[in-house]
Amino acid sequence: MFAYTLRRLGLALVTLWLATLLVFGALLLIPGNPAQAILGIEATPADLEALEARLGLDKPPLERYISWLGGVLRGDLGQSIRYERPISELIVARLGITLPIVVASLLLATILAVPLGILAARKAGSPIDLGVSVASLLGIVLPSFWVGLMFIYIFIVWLKLPLPTSFPIGGWENPERALAALVLPVLTVALASASFLVRLVRGSVLEVLSQDFIRTARAKGLAERVVLYKHALRNAALPVVTVLGLEFASLLIATVVVETVFGIPGLGSLSLTAISARDYPLVQGVVLVIAAFIVLMNLLVDLLYGLLDPRVSYA
Amino acid sequence: MKRWLLIGVLALLGLAWAQQRGGSITIAIQTEPAAWDPTQVAGADISRVVYDNVLQGLVKRNPKGEIVPSLATRWVVSNSGLTYTFTLRQGVKFHDGSDFTAQDVLAKFNRARNPDTRASGHLRPDLYRDIANITSPNPNTVVFSLRQPNNDFLFILSRPESLIGPRQRPLAEQRVQPIGTGPFRFAAWERGVAVRLERNPNYYLQGLPYLDRVNFRFLGDGDAQLAGLRAGDLDVIAYSLLPENAVVLSRDSNFKVFSGSGTAEAVAGFNNSRPPFNDVRVRRAITLATNKDELIQGAMLGYGTKIGSMRSPGEACYVDLSNFNAYNPDEARRLLAEAGFTNQNPLRFTFNLAAEFPYERRIGEAMVAQLNKLGPLQVTIQVTDFNTWIQRVFSQADYAMTIIGHVEANDIGNYANPRYYWRYNSPRFQQLFTQYLRAPNQTKACEALAAAQRLLAEDAAGVWVMSLPALGAYRARVQNWPDGFLSPGISVAEVWVRP
Numbered sequence: 029m030f031a032y033t034l035r036r037l038g039l040a041l042v043t044l045w046l047a048t049l050l051v052f053g054a055l056l057l058i059p060g061n062p063a064q065a066i067l068g069i070e071a072t073p074a075d076l077e078a079l080e081a082r083l084g085l086d087k088p089p090l091e092r093y094i095s096w097l098g099g100v101l102r103g104d105l106g107q108s109i110r111y112e113r114p115i116s117e118l119i120v121a122r123l124g125i126t127l128p129i130v131v132a133s134l135l136l137a138t139i140l141a142v143p144l145g146i147l148a149a150r151k152a153g154s155p156i157d158l159g160v161s162v163a164s165l166l167g168i169v170l171p172s173f174w175v176g177l178m179f180i181y182i183f184i185v186w187l188k189l190p191l192p193t194s195f196p197i198g199g200w201e202n203p204e205r206a207l208a209a210l211v212l213p214v215l216t217v218a219l220a221s222a223s224f225l226v227r228l229v230r231g232s233v234l235e236v237l238s239q240d241f242i243r244t245a246r247a248k249g250l251a252e253r254v255v256l257y258k259h260a261l262r263n264a265a266l267p268v269v270t271v272l273g274l275e276f277a278s279l280l281i282a283t284v285v286v287e288t289v290f291g292i293p294g295l296g297s298l299s300l301t302a303i304s305a306r307d308y309p310l311v312q313g314v315v316l317v318i319a320a321f322i323v324l325m326n327l328l329v330d331l332l333y334g335l336l337d338p339r340v341s342y343a
Numbered sequence: 344m345k346r347w348l349l350i351g352v353l354a355l356l357g358l359a360w361a362q363q364r365g366g367s368i369t370i371a372i373q374t375e376p377a378a379w380d381p382t383q384v385a386g387a388d389i390s391r392v393v394y395d396n397v398l399q400g401l402v403k404r405n406p407k408g409e410i411v412p413s414l415a416t417r418w419v420v421s422n423s424g425l426t427y428t429f430t431l432r433q434g435v436k437f438h439d440g441s442d443f444t445a446q447d448v449l450a451k452f453n454r455a456r457n458p459d460t461r462a463s464g465h466l467r468p469d470l471y472r473d474i475a476n477i478t479s480p481n482p483n484t485v486v487f488s489l490r491q492p493n494n495d496f497l498f499i500l501s502r503p504e505s506l507i508g509p510r511q512r513p514l515a516e517q518r519v520q521p522i523g524t525g526p527f528r529f530a531a532w533e534r535g536v537a538v539r540l541e542r543n544p545n546y547y548l549q550g551l552p553y554l555d556r557v558n559f560r561f562l563g564d565g566d567a568q569l570a571g572l573r574a575g576d577l578d579v580i581a582y583s584l585l586p587e588n589a590v591v592l593s594r595d596s597n598f599k600v601f602s603g604s605g606t607a608e609a610v611a612g613f614n615n616s617r618p619p620f621n622d623v624r625v626r627r628a629i630t631l632a633t634n635k636d637e638l639i640q641g642a643m644l645g646y647g648t649k650i651g652s653m654r655s656p657g658e659a660c661y662v663d664l665s666n667f668n669a670y671n672p673d674e675a676r677r678l679l680a681e682a683g684f685t686n687q688n689p690l691r692f693t694f695n696l697a698a699e700f701p702y703e704r705r706i707g708e709a710m711v712a713q714l715n716k717l718g719p720l721q722v723t724i725q726v727t728d729f730n731t732w733i734q735r736v737f738s739q740a741d742y743a744m745t746i747i748g749h750v751e752a753n754d755i756g757n758y759a760n761p762r763y764y765w766r767y768n769s770p771r772f773q774q775l776f777t778q779y780l781r782a783p784n785q786t787k788a789c790e791a792l793a794a795a796q797r798l799l800a801e802d803a804a805g806v807w808v809m810s811l812p813a814l815g816a817y818r819a820r821v822q823n824w825p826d827g828f829l830s831p832g833i834s835v836a837e838v839w840v841r842p
Contacts, residue, residue, distance in 0.1 A: 060730030066377040068385040069737050070751070072469060078461040110377050111534055112519065118534065180570040193571040197369070197537045197558050291562050291571070293535030301535065304699075305377065306730055 036330065040323040047319040048100070048312055052093050055308050061085070062109045062306040083109050096309060105313040110305040115313040118298060123317070125195065125210075126287070126294035130279045132214045137221035138272065144222075145229025146261070152234060160226060167223025172282070176216040176289040183212060194291030213290045217283065221275060228271055232264040239263075266337055273329035277322040366840040367556035368578040368821060370833070371568045374699075375535065375561040378518040381503035382455065382465050387750045387831070390503040391581065392538055392559050394832025397438075398506035398523035401429055401448065401485075402497060408606070408657055408752065408829025410501050414443065414524060415485075424492030424783065429485045435547050437509045438528040445479035450510035452477050452487070464514045470499050492781050494788045498753055503831050526552040526836040537561060553839035565701060572598065572816060578840070579817040579824070581833055585701060586644035592816045599821075604648045604657050605813035605828035606752035609706055611806035614742055616766035619690060624678045626803035629744075630668045631675035632717045633710055633806050642709040643702065647809035652796040653755040655810035657829045660789035667800045672717055684719045691721040692743035697732040700748060702811055707746040710808065737764045748811050752829065755792070758799060767804045 063079040064071065080086050099106050105115035148160040183189045191212060196205040236242065237260055245255045284296030295314060302310040372391060378384040379393055395403050401415040412418075415429035435443040456471035457463040473493045478486050489496065499505060507524070508517050521529050526548070527540035540557040560577065562568050565585040571577035572592070584592075584600070593600040611633070613620040620626055639647045648656055651664030684690040696707045707724070714720045722744075727735070736742040742764075749757075759776040761768035775795040782788035799805070813828030820841045825834055 058731065059734040060728070061734065064733050064738070065730050066384055067466070068387075069733060069747075070385050070467070072467065074458075074460050074468075075466050078464070081461060082464075112378075112515070113534070122535075177566050177570065180567075180574075184574045185570065193574045193576045194560070194562060194567065195536065197533060197539065197560065199533065199536065288564055289567055291560070291564070291567050293533075297535060301375070304728055304730060 033327075033331070036327050040327060043323055044316065044319050045097075048097065048316055049093075051312050051315045052089075052096075052308070055306070055311060056089055058306075060306050062308065065305045065307075066110065085109075092308075096312065100316070105316070106309045108302075108307055108310040108313075110301070110307045110310065115310055118310070119295070119313055119317055122293060122295040122298045124200070125292060126280065126283055126296065129210055129213055129217060129283055129286075129292075129294065130276060132210070133217035133221055133279060134272065134276055136214060136218035137225055137275075140218065140222040141225035142229055142268075145226045146233055146256075148226070148230045149233035149237065150256070152230075157230075160230070164223040164226045167219050171285075172216050172220050173285050173289045175219060176212065176286055179212045179216055180289075195293055199293075209290070209292070213283075213286045213292060216286050216289075217279060220282070221279060225268070225271070225275070229264070229268055232267050233260060236260045236264045262336065266333065269332055269336065270329050273325040277318070277325050280318050280321055362553060362822070362839050363842060364550075364553050364839070365555050366842065367554060367558065368835075368838070368840060369537075369558040369560050369576065370579040370581050370835075371560050371562045371571065371577050372581050373561075373563050373583050379521045379529065379532065379538070380508070380514070380517045381506055382451075382508075383514060383518055385466055390831035391833045392540075393521055393523070393525075393529070394503055394506065394830070395525060395834045396527045396540060396557070396832060396836065397521055397525045397529050398508060399525050400500060400502075400505045400507055401431075402501045403832075404498075404501045404752070404830045406825040406827030406830045406834060408659075408827065410497050414448075414507065418497075424494075425489045427487040427489070427496065429487075431483050431485060432547065433483065435524050436545050437524055438522045438543060439509060439512075441509050441511070443507075443509075443524050445482055445485050447507055447510045448485045449477050449479055451505075451507045455504065465504075467504055470502065470504060492783070494780055494782055494785075495753070495756075527557060530556075535561070548836075552836040554835065557835050563699075572818065575818070578821050580815045582813055582815050582828075583701060584814045584816055586646050586814070589646065589814055589816065590644060597819055598816050599819060599824075600814075600816045601824065601826070602646050602812050602814045603826075603828050604655055604810045605750075606655050606658060607748045607750040607811040607813075608650060608653060608655055609647075609703055609746060609748050609808045609811050610653065611707070611710060611744060611746040611808055612765045613744055613805060614740055614764075614766055615768070615804060616740070617743060619682060619684075620743065622682050623802060624682045625684075625690070627668060628675040628678040628682070629714065629720075630803045630806050631671045631678070632714055632720065633808065634670040634713055635665075635808055636670070637713070638706055638709050639809055642705040643809070643812065646812040646814050648812070650807045650810050652800045652807055653749075653758060653805070654796055657827075658752060660792040662793045662796045664796060664800045668803060675717060676719060679717075679719045686718045689719045689721045691723075693723050693725050695732060695736050695742050695745040696724060696726045697729040697747060698726050699729045703746050703748050706808055710746070710806075740764045740766050746808070752831070755795060755799070758795075758804060765805060767802075769798070769802060769804070772798050772802075772804075 063076045063085060067075055067079060096106055108115050108118055111118060144160055148157045151157050180193055184191050184193055192205055192209040195209045196202055200206050242255060242260055245259050283294055284300060287294045287296040299314045302314055372388050374388050376386045376389045379389055381389050399413045401413060402410050403413040405411050414432055416432050418427055418429045420427055431445060437443055454463045455465050456468055456474050458468050460468060473489045473491055475488045475490045508522055512522055526543055526546045528543045530539040530541040532538050537558050537560045542552055542555050565588060568580050569588045572580055589600050592598045613626055615621060635649045649665040651667040654661050694711050696704050711722045711724050714722050736745050756776055757763045758767050759773045772795060775791050779788050779791035782791055817824055822839050823837050
């Protein structure tokens with residue numbers, strides 16, 4: 029188990045390094061440069077050269093990458109070109125908004141999706157099952173920016189609920205307002221996520237229910253409740269747990285859209301700003317952090333698997 | 344008559360009494376600039392926030408576009424046009440408590456005209472090329488001596504690049520927290536969210552500003568802006584309000600929609616150096632195939648003003664050429680045929696759009712649809728992000744046609760620069776523009792500028808589709824919102840709110 033974890037960690041580090049290399053290469057390929065983004069179209073070539081020199085952009089790319097990587101290994105993500113601030117400080121501040129959204133959305137989505145999915149599986153083919161299917165299909169196909177806007181109009185403009193339409197100025201200085209500002213974004217993200225999860229839970233439970241050991245359990249005369257909760261769900265949970273881990277990572281990225289609609293200064297909007305400003309070190313920093321989350325989640329899921337499924341061994 | 348006069352006076356007095364001190368407003372702007380000192384970093388949104396609110400210059404452009412006193416109370420121009428003598432306002436303090444003096448003015452403009460931008464950190468030394476020297480014969484006076492007359496000199500001093508900060512202030516600090524002499528001090532910049540301005544208690548104009556606090560919130564999404572305004576999280580959408588949202592808000596008495604002509608021209612530009620756009624017949628044909636009225640109605644729901652050259656109606660020396668080369672598809676087809684393009688052998692080219700600008704993008708898409716209806720034109724659209732656009736179109740002129748809004752006032756001079764991305768190289772135009780700059784008086788200057796506007800239109804050096812509207816909205820509690828859009832800044836010194 030210990031050796032396995034160590035091996036996985038080593039693999040994770042290689043993955044992260046490859047991710048940084050990939051991002052750095054991709055940024056070199058897209059046109060545009062940070063100095064021009066800062067100075068705009070009226071800037072003269074002399075202005076641009078002066079700024080590039082100040083930002084250290086006149087050095088060759090490989091040199092820039094190596095010095096950035098050296099910084100990362102020392103635990104220093106460097107300075108943002110656009111904001112002239114330490115990147116770690118920017119990312120920590122943004123994670124302080126995006127992580128609560130992602131965690132709360134995932135919790136809410138699970139609380140909604142698991143019981144509904146089980147219900148739909150048990151009553152497969154009934155009107156309830158059909159209702160859940162249609163609703164979840166809607167949740168999947170409706171774009172979240174539209175859902176978000178509808179929520180704003182329904183809850184704030186019409187029903188006059190005292191919720192802010194965007195993250196308040198001053199942020200967490202005013203915790204109630206800040207939390208209130210996250211209610212609708214969490215609902216929006218959770219709805220999309222739950223729609224996807226509910227289908228997965230339903231499918232997974234249905235598949236387990238059709239297996240031999242369930243038939244055996246029922247033949248033994250066990251109560252349906254015991255069959256379901258003691259035997260079926262534990263097995264049905266395996267694929268759901270896997271997906272939950274991956275879903276966490278994909279939500280980190282999916283929040284970009286919701287953050288735009290709700291004017292939330294989270295990690296998603298930071299990455300948009302970084303890309304459009306061609307703030308290379310900042311893009312690399314954000315990607316590194318997101319990739320780290322993904323790798324970590326995968327690792328956690330694999331380790332959890334062992335706990336849930338005795339057939340998995342870590343030799 | 345007398346009675347009406349009395350009522351009028353009383354009404355005015357009533358207004359004066361009603362002005363409330365205190366309160367705060369939140370204004371939505373589209374983008375978050377990279378920094379806040381317009382002498383170091385360019386961008387229209389920087390000026391919108393800091394110009395005349397935080398930082399001031401010797402003179403300023405008021406919302407009507409007039410150049411009026413600011414840190415200088417008056418000025419005298421010598422008959423030769425070579426000497427400008429400014430009398431400085433006395434007793435002015437910067438927000439950090441230091442005195443504003445003639446030495447700050449000297450330091451500022453010596454930094455500005457230093458051609459070594461690496462050392463000075465100042466943008467556009469080319470603007471200040473004509474300054475031979477700057478002196479201060481006494482603490483109240485600053486004298487600029489020019490190498491040659493320059494009719495744009497006062498205008499240059501009213502530009503955002505000419506704003507003045509304390510001479511001791513480190514540039515890196517001024518970038519993130521500018522210190523000036525304006526009615527508001529720069530309190531905080533919450534990255535990604537907003538900028539907070541607070542009342543300057545020592546402002547030199549008695550009784551101003553009215554507001555305690557002004558927040559500028561960065562919110563790029565038009566629908567999110569509208570929702571914020573309706574929910575009361577925002578008080579003002581400063582500009583770039585989507586036309587369809589303007590229509591919705593204008594039906595609601597809780598909001599006031601404002602629309603006017605600013606200084607931004609939507610220019611569908613040609614690469615004049617690239618065949619076939621180096622052929623004036625082709626350029627004219629494309630202008631004739633463009634139905635500007637339909638674009639204003641269709642793409643902008645009527646918001647916008649038709650123009651025919653590189654100037655907006657509110658600007659000085661404007662000549663109305665809006666019906667020059669007016670929509671005439673038959674004539675367009677005839678000219679294209681003359682140049683060798685027919686339905687069987689159409690002219691194919693790509694039209695570049697930048698994704699970030701909602702107005703220009705719609706106008707461009709609708710314009711391409713018009714061009715493709717003509718027959719001998721086959722135009723494809725390519726949308727990229729603004730940064731890509733800057734590099735490809737603007738820096739390398741690697742394009743055929745594009746559209747972008749040119750926000751700056753008085754920017755017709757860009758056509759005098761053959762290296763500018765339009766690659767328009769007309770010795771005659773360059774001569775006219777020099778004549779304008781060096782003219783001995785305003786009448787002669789306007790004559791030259793009028794001729795320059797006409798020449799551009801005759802040459803069809805671009806398609807000037809419309810003067811983009813300054814379009815925004817505010818909640819009814821906001822009073823005295825500036826009713827002109829010809830200043831680089833959104834001046835809020837005299838704005839107040841009903842409690």
